[in-house]
Amino acid sequence: MKTLYLIVPLAPLAGSLVAGLFGRQVGRAGAHWVTIISVLVSFLASCVIFADVTAGNIYNGSVYTWLTSGETRLEIGFLIDRLTAIMMIVVTFVSLMVHIYTIGYMAEDPGYQRFFSYISLFTFSMLMLVMANNFLQLFFGWEAVGLVSYLLIGFWYTRPTAIYANMKAFLVNRVGDFGFILGIGLVLAHFGSLDYSAVFSQAPASATRTIEVFSGTPWLLMSVICICLFVGAMGKSAQFPLHVWLPDSMEGPTPISALIHAATMVTAGIFMVARMSPLFELSDAALSVVLVIGAITALFMSIVAITQFDIKRVVAYSTLSQLGYMTMALGASAYPIAIFHLMTHAFFKAVLFLGAGSVIIAMHHEQDMRRMGGLKKYMPITYWTVLIGALANAGFPPFAGFFSKDTIVEALHASQTPGAAFAYVAALAGIFFAGLYSMRLVFMTFHGPERMDEHTREHLHESPWVVTLPLVLLAIPSLAAGWTIGKFVYGDYFGGSIQVLPSHPAMEKLAEEYHGVWSMMLHGVTALPFMLAIAGVATAWYFYIARPELPRVVARKFGVLYAIVERKYGFDELYSWLLAGGARVVGNGLWKVGDQRIIDGLAVNGSARLVGWFSSVSRLFQTGLVYQYAFTMIIGVFVLLTIWFARP
Numbered sequence: 001m002k003t004l005y006l007i008v009p010l011a012p013l014a015g016s017l018v019a020g021l022f023g024r025q026v027g028r029a030g031a032h033w034v035t036i037i038s039v040l041v042s043f044l045a046s047c048v049i050f051a052d053v054t055a056g057n058i059y060n061g062s063v064y065t066w067l068t069s070g071e072t073r074l075e076i077g078f079l080i081d082r083l084t085a086i087m088m089i090v091v092t093f094v095s096l097m098v099h100i101y102t103i104g105y106m107a108e109d110p111g112y113q114r115f116f117s118y119i120s121l122f123t124f125s126m127l128m129l130v131m132a133n134n135f136l137q138l139f140f141g142w143e144a145v146g147l148v149s150y151l152l153i154g155f156w157y158t159r160p161t162a163i164y165a166n167m168k169a170f171l172v173n174r175v176g177d178f179g180f181i182l183g184i185g186l187v188l189a190h191f192g193s194l195d196y197s198a199v200f201s202q203a204p205a206s207a208t209r210t211i212e213v214f215s216g217t218p219w220l221l222m223s224v225i226c227i228c229l230f231v232g233a234m235g236k237s238a239q240f241p242l243h244v245w246l247p248d249s250m251e252g253p254t255p256i257s258a259l260i261h262a263a264t265m266v267t268a269g270i271f272m273v274a275r276m277s278p279l280f281e282l283s284d285a286a287l288s289v290v291l292v293i294g295a296i297t298a299l300f301m302s303i304v305a306i307t308q309f310d311i312k313r314v315v316a317y318s319t320l321s322q323l324g325y326m327t328m329a330l331g332a333s334a335y336p337i338a339i340f341h342l343m344t345h346a347f348f349k350a351v352l353f354l355g356a357g358s359v360i361i362a363m364h365h366e367q368d369m370r371r372m373g374g375l376k377k378y379m380p381i382t383y384w385t386v387l388i389g390a391l392a393n394a395g396f397p398p399f400a401g402f403f404s405k406d407t408i409v410e411a412l413h414a415s416q417t418p419g420a421a422f423a424y425v426a427a428l429a430g431i432f433f434a435g436l437y438s439m440r441l442v443f444m445t446f447h448g449p450e451r452m453d454e455h456t457r458e459h460l461h462e463s464p465w466v467v468t469l470p471l472v473l474l475a476i477p478s479l480a481a482g483w484t485i486g487k488f489v490y491g492d493y494f495g496g497s498i499q500v501l502p503s504h505p506a507m508e509k510l511a512e513e514y515h516g517v518w519s520m521m522l523h524g525v526t527a528l529p530f531m532l533a534i535a536g537v538a539t540a541w542y543f544y545i546a547r548p549e550l551p552r553v554v555a556r557k558f559g560v561l562y563a564i565v566e567r568k569y570g571f572d573e574l575y576s577w578l579l580a581g582g583a584r585v586v587g588n589g590l591w592k593v594g595d596q597r598i599i600d601g602l603a604v605n606g607s608a609r610l611v612g613w614f615s616s617v618s619r620l621f622q623t624g625l626v627y628q629y630a631f632t633m634i635i636g637v638f639v640l641l642t643i644w645f646a647r648p
Helices: 002-021 023-054 082-105 112-131 135-153 160-191 196-206 221-236 245-251 254-263 265-275 284-305 311-331 335-362 380-394 400-414 420-446 454-458 465-488 506-513 517-524 528-546 550-557 559-566 568-619 626-646
Strands: 059-069 072-080 210-214 217-220
Touching: 002 023, 002 059, 002 082, 002 112, 023 082, 023 112, 072 082, 072 112, 072 135, 082 112, 082 254, 082 265, 082 335, 082 465, 112 135, 112 254, 112 265, 135 160, 135 221, 135 245, 135 254, 135 265, 160 196, 160 221, 160 245, 196 221, 210 221, 217 221, 221 265, 221 284, 245 254, 245 311, 254 265, 254 311, 254 335, 265 311, 265 335, 284 311, 284 420, 284 559, 284 568, 311 335, 311 400, 311 420, 335 380, 335 400, 335 465, 335 506, 380 400, 380 420, 380 465, 380 528, 400 420, 400 465, 400 506, 400 517, 400 528, 420 528, 465 517, 528 550, 550 559, 559 568
Parallel strands: none
Antiparallel strands: 059 072, 210 217
8 A cells, every 4th residue: 555655646746747847749648648647546546545544544654754853853754544535535536627627728728738747746746735744744745835836826927917916826825834834843842743643642741831922921832833833724725814815816727726726725724724633622722713714714705706707706705715614614623524615615616617717718718707698508518517516605405515514504503612603603694695606606607698799609619528527527526425424524434533622512512413414404404504595596696687787786885895895805905005015115225225325335335435535545655756755754754753752
């Protein structure tokens, strides 16, 4: 099995190197075949490993030692347990579908081979992250997915908007990563190891230890570590207030939007917190922070989604909201349901992104839903798969999103963590808005009058099979994956890979009330979350099918409030003014005062002027005339004698 463990991450890496370094030699077809086959091999190996882990075989070992410093060993190693196994399946399957889809979407792009190299490298980076058994390798994978996302978001580097977006993503994630590396540094300083098992075994004994972050103010060590680690998760998983990079990342090609926002980069923070459950369980303060941040993100980003008209940005804000639900589940100590929602979300969100890409292809790269409409009859496969994804996103039974979202809401209701009441209300409101923005996308794109120009209408047709096949294959788990909730959430699937203390009994309460999938669906259709989802869908139908003039009326009536939401609460402008503007002010100050006046004016030009002045004075005595030299010597002797005789 150790060979299979190595094959899983190294196969995509090999495919990436071949496509990237030998793209001209292997050609376009060679680039996509070598990367697709490598990811397929990784997926099949992950399936074998999943079966082996489910049978009870867990591996935790070092691959090699990178360096040794004193008693600290920095190693590359794998932890293959049930949490890792499910993440490997999700990452490799969604990545495989994206690779196949890319053949059709990027068919005419001159950077074809480069794109396949990047997405395969992205898959390798994410797999190294989820398979890590120590903080060093976790950090390597963490930074690698950030680097490759920078390359992919700015893939079309001739577009100024793409360059702005990838720089924005890179800088915002550096803010989060600063907190992340501080947390890792605290772990090493206080536990003397970066190995998960060593740190987790020592953690309970350090539950009451304090450190002084500010002089004279003691803080619980575990709270500081967990909050620092979560700051990193806020960056990667785009949680408020570090969420601003994700909508702008839509400047990248649609396949990478699906890969980044469905199964890989943005879920890295969710996975990390679940992996660190033995630490987070020891800090109620950290759990409360996680809970409240997730609630704010879930509610307020879902509201923004109903004001956007770019089809990809609607799905992007949906991703932000769904990540908020996962984060709330983590804060409620419902780690299994957070990971389960991560899995179901990966499938239906990939469907929505890839379906949006299929529409964009048919519309000749038009992304504004106000110029769409009536596409159902032209693109039936895309329509039905997107509808499945939208219903799953809205939380309708029997689709996958219903089981995971409904359970998160129930976990929040049962949680005793401070902030759970606010999170519960936010989650309920978010369900209404999810139903609204999900079906708004469907109605504006596929129903109603055709609003595109005549040239586009004449060339409308269904996308090729390399685009629709991944949509169909992803729509199947978007429909059926939720039915496995009994095994993954209530069947103790995760075992020791996730730890929950008895003082956080939310999952125990839910397990007592679970009586099977059918019972859950029957109860769900009579519960408040389902009613709110129905209300959201009905509102979308009334506003965008029955009375399509109403959205403009509402926008006028709520002018200021609508403008605030449409402008994403002004965070982009605030950060641009405060951070970018502040950086420019500091930069200008350093340039004009530090560089021009002090360095150039005083140090460089000042020393030159001093030498020039000294030279001009010295030049008065260097004339070449003998009588002047003699006069100078006489004056010098006179001065010396005067000084000598003036001494007491």
